Amino acid sequence: MRILIAFGTVPFKRHDVDRKAAELVAELQAAGHDVETFPIPIGETESGKLDSLLAAGLTIIENSEMVIALSSPADKIPHQNLVVWNEGSA
Secondary structure, eight states, rough: EEEEEEEOOOTTTHHHHHHHHHHHHHHHHHTTTEEEEEEOOOOOHHHHHHHHHHHHHHHHSSSSSEEEOOOOOGGGGTTTTTEOOOOOOO
């Protein structure tokens, strides 16, 4: 299955979500899936954050069978098979 791992990130800063994405990619690839990451830059100002939400909502993903959103604004990506990752779920 072709899977896209999407997540929001502030450019030039490392976040826990970057590590989680790398771990998830490794696990899914080990299970035989074709996986890519899609980091969405998040602005540090309020208008920058709104721009990120708008950009995610206007993003068209055509070559992935599933999109896994690890954090906002990736959960706004319109896709027929969008899975929102909830850290608290088992």
